[in-house]
Amino acid sequence: MDRPVIDHRSVEFAELGKCCLEGMKSVFQTSHPVIIYPSSGTGAWEAALVNTLSTGDRVLAFNAGQFATQWMKVASNLGLQVEPIDGDWHYGVDAVRIGEHLTKDSAHETKAVMVVHNETSTGVTSDIAAVRRAIDAAQHPALLMVDTISSVGSIDYRHEEWGVDVTVGGSQKGLMLPPGLSFNAIGPKALEANKHSTLPKSYWRWDEMLMHNARGFFPYTPATNLLYGLREALAMLSEEGLPNVFKRHDRLAEATRCAVRAWGLELFARNPDQYSSVLTAVLMPDGFAETALREVVLKKFNMSLGAGLGKIAGRVFRIGHLGDFNELMLAGTLAGVEMGLELAGVPHNIGGVAAALEYLTEQHRLQSTL
């Protein structure tokens, strides 16, 4: 990204723009348009709502983590009626409960269903295809909106195959960039809804974006330097191959869980089918605060662990293992946690790093045998 800014009305820019817009389609696994905003991921949450809904519309939101909670707050801020389904944060989105709600809504007052694919606060990944099936089974026209800010480019996500109407993404996780770009992948039903949406909107307008994007341009000044970075990130993902990127994250995540089990600590996520491949949240033993642990790890080893967020603040710490990350970086990370647990006096068994290494070694041995 360390390059001069070019004129965003030039032919050279149009090539960059087209390359990024096309590349993002492959990352979201869709043939429909993806929009790129010069904003944080929070902006793309807002964009998904203001482009499809009208003031006072009802939205159904499954609240299974802090980021779901925050997205709901965005919806409320924008004047939507948010109907929450309070989930157990140890688990992912419950498609059955969504289906029940929608079935009851025979008047089709619910206009959209908001779910988070990978909940960064809990380390739980939800089954999005199941949510789609539940909506369809209820024969309900609500739009399906999915937040993939922490999963896109790291965990398999299929916007089109899974029938998602709007997907929200960001640049600073799986795409390995600084924050400053956010995304909306848009399906045909959402584009149709856009025509009737009356929520006030200007910066986030899809229609103007799509009109300019068709020729590789943007309706207002884009974050050119981040687009250079995005082009490079897309090339890196393409070189490794998305399926390999996903497998790498799966492997590192399971190794992390091996370490947690060996420490005798408890994973926050309780359903193995829902374990996140990009981060792992770990419960602190009763009576021990995560703050002390994170402080000692930061001070002694210059490593930032994730804090507990929202209603589980103080009770969990989070280990990230996403983006441009490999086995040895994970070993360093887990070593920092293991030494930190000891120095902070948190009850645990030693051997977490060793367990992770044993798993990783075995995986590589199997690979070589194939």
Add this chain to the structure above:
Amino acid sequence: MDRPVIDHRSVEFAELGKCCLEGMKSVFQTSHPVIIYPSSGTGAWEAALVNTLSTGDRVLAFNAGQFATQWMKVASNLGLQVEPIDGDWHYGVDAVRIGEHLTKDSAHETKAVMVVHNETSTGVTSDIAAVRRAIDAAQHPALLMVDTISSVGSIDYRHEEWGVDVTVGGSQKGLMLPPGLSFNAIGPKALEANKHSTLPKSYWRWDEMLMHNARGFFPYTPATNLLYGLREALAMLSEEGLPNVFKRHDRLAEATRCAVRAWGLELFARNPDQYSSVLTAVLMPDGFAETALREVVLKKFNMSLGAGLGKIAGRVFRIGHLGDFNELMLAGTLAGVEMGLELAGVPHNIGGVAAALEYLTEQHRLQSTL
């Protein structure tokens, strides 16, 4: 900016955040808060409106250029009633006409007055203090909102002394950064209006920003790498001294106009008191399109001249002279224009560069004598 992204919840980040937030106050010449958004300048236009106004509110907008036109469109998009005063684009904002409008509005239905400080499409700078006086003379409570996207950090601008309520700025001109940051400088009356504003808002909310900014943080992920750049830009402006920065731009702008006069071409701006110090728009002779000129300059000399925008497309070209710019870069720029005029067959006299150099030499001689 070429540095690793740091944790935006860390102590190290808070220092960066505070430094940028304080520094921006000095650039806007205000003691009141400045808000920094991870967005293009267009976002800060929207933020000024949604934080202070309510759906259906009437705003008075002085339209003297393409960027004024676009800001008006943002207001319309957001559901505001835009009352335009169509200005002559050759001139700046006419405070008298604004005063007349407001005097007639005895019911105080107009909630805000929107003006552009430096109109990038025309090279005209307006007298903001005069607009304030006109509003006051009309004893009208409308908020004064000013766009300084292309002037802040390059042309003297005094948010507090001039009584502006909301000032809109961006990172990519006078602050010498890539696009991706935008600003709202906020006065007390605007903060008061914020309490009663009902336009839906979330990403742009001042209240949450101010709450987090108090400790150097942001309510959602900031564009950390651009903040590094902003800190450096603020240090550069401070080292040179804002008054010296302004004088440098004044000098380079007058040199540019010397060149234009020597070429026998006409300045688009007609009132010398309103000449912009950051860019100069030049009228093409009748029958000659700017496109051919800009193409030859780009192809032969790899330099992008500004195109005519909006209703003066095809009739003017624009020479930028702002940011980290000096005498020799200006000489190169004017040389490109002079050679381009000749190669594109545009009728003109030679000697523009020579006239600019004569003026600059004289200025430096006077400086040395002092």
Add this chain to the structure above:
Amino acid sequence: MDRPVIDHRSVEFAELGKCCLEGMKSVFQTSHPVIIYPSSGTGAWEAALVNTLSTGDRVLAFNAGQFATQWMKVASNLGLQVEPIDGDWHYGVDAVRIGEHLTKDSAHETKAVMVVHNETSTGVTSDIAAVRRAIDAAQHPALLMVDTISSVGSIDYRHEEWGVDVTVGGSQKGLMLPPGLSFNAIGPKALEANKHSTLPKSYWRWDEMLMHNARGFFPYTPATNLLYGLREALAMLSEEGLPNVFKRHDRLAEATRCAVRAWGLELFARNPDQYSSVLTAVLMPDGFAETALREVVLKKFNMSLGAGLGKIAGRVFRIGHLGDFNELMLAGTLAGVEMGLELAGVPHNIGGVAAALEYLTEQHRLQSTL
């Protein structure tokens, strides 16, 4: 060059090494080996001598500038007997005088002839092919050694066609890199001489370099980051095409001379066939020191002009126009000189920049007509 250092024994490094070694052959226009040292150009001067000569050997050096003088000093430092031909610094190497010296040396005691292709201190380029013809006409076996530190990659130079035995080059001029790499292009006769050379040598040894270079490696730690830069510079030269690079320098140099003539100043170089295309040395009018001029240009316009060097210190200033340089950068440079002449009170006519622009415009017009 802003990349991590890679292992200089790795396969990845070997590809980089081969790319640079091959690319440098095309720049020197030779099919024989080119050696790359991690050193300043001064080191490559030394390398040419210690690899081919023996203690006490006699070398004939044509002294027509400060860099020739310094290379002679290197030779003396190394214990060689330097036989100087004192040239008139206003002119290039006089092949006739070299021929006369060699003809008299019937015992063939002279082992090498040292000449500078482009003399940076005087702005004079010499006819290397003529020197070769003079040596051949004298039927003398002396090696021909040529310094191209300031010309390689900017002025047409043909190591093989012109029959040069050792060519010396550096990274920081025509190759547009920071200083830190230097080159020896080696012909077959020089390689043969290497076998019998007894001057002590280790760091500069060709034999070990060539042995390792064959596989893309180096006998000791190379300056890896500069090699990344070199690969990029070679790609840029190749994209523009060497003949076009040479023409661009010729054009910018003639424009500079147009300016000098218009100022009524005198070019230091007196033979038009020997005008340098990479820099122009200008005589100061009698009674005016270059120091004052250079100081005012540095202080007012932040531009460094070249000082007079060696025996012409104080009497000339030098304008560089090489590397990644274009019309508009030249216009800025000449503008700085023209304003500096005025501010420093140096007698001159105005209109230098204008004359340069007129010439450049005409050249571009002719190009377009073709």
Add this chain to the structure above:
Amino acid sequence: MDRPVIDHRSVEFAELGKCCLEGMKSVFQTSHPVIIYPSSGTGAWEAALVNTLSTGDRVLAFNAGQFATQWMKVASNLGLQVEPIDGDWHYGVDAVRIGEHLTKDSAHETKAVMVVHNETSTGVTSDIAAVRRAIDAAQHPALLMVDTISSVGSIDYRHEEWGVDVTVGGSQKGLMLPPGLSFNAIGPKALEANKHSTLPKSYWRWDEMLMHNARGFFPYTPATNLLYGLREALAMLSEEGLPNVFKRHDRLAEATRCAVRAWGLELFARNPDQYSSVLTAVLMPDGFAETALREVVLKKFNMSLGAGLGKIAGRVFRIGHLGDFNELMLAGTLAGVEMGLELAGVPHNIGGVAAALEYLTEQHRLQSTL
């Protein structure tokens, strides 16, 4: 280092030059001059010899590793008579044997003693003060020359206190820079010897360097961009404090040895007083080649382990732990080795990483208690 090259004759450059030259004195712990060459470390080996010795001089070299062997070859290449003491590579320099040799040399034909402080091929650090005492005890005037290319800035080294005459250093290890700078720290006796040295020299001449260095300049083009980097590296070392830097390396090295012992592998270095704090060489079990191990680690984990060099090629692998290195990077490194040993089928016990972490945790616990 990512900055434009500045004029190396300017005032701005002189400040950079002085800062680097002074800073290097503190790193070598000397009040006498340090010289900075634009070259690889190999060049500084040559410089130490050509500046102090004359053709045919005898030098005594203690050969306890591959880099000692290579320095001896440089001396031979330069026409010196190298008298080797063949040491056992498992151990450091034997000061007693040096003393014996010098005592026998009553004619004082030996002009210099060459030893390596930290032998990168073996992971052995030698007692330099003991060598000085042995020379003094023999009442012998030979100069003491020491290679610190892999130790300077990482292991405690005291040029002045230990009575070293010439110390050789490089930029790419403890100074955390790319290769391209090398150093000679010079004592008074070496400066005196310089006056009588007759080996041919030019690029490496101390006298011209010192003359120009006095004002912050260099006699020929320096590697400016690396000097920027050096200034930054010196600031980093100064901020952490050299004693803390040394302790950090000691701690990481002992942790590495804990891992090696837990694996049941043998350290190449046999005397605990001589264990290197910057790298650890490990013996392969009989019948197992290091090549296979290094290949699997490179392929699977993208990590380069050091190969066995010289006469121990194939029998050892080397783990580096120097420069800008911390606990978690070491954990990652050791994890790569442990998994590599398993995947390559090298007989070993598991638990190396765990042993290293246990040691590091204990060290940090003790620190906290203090």
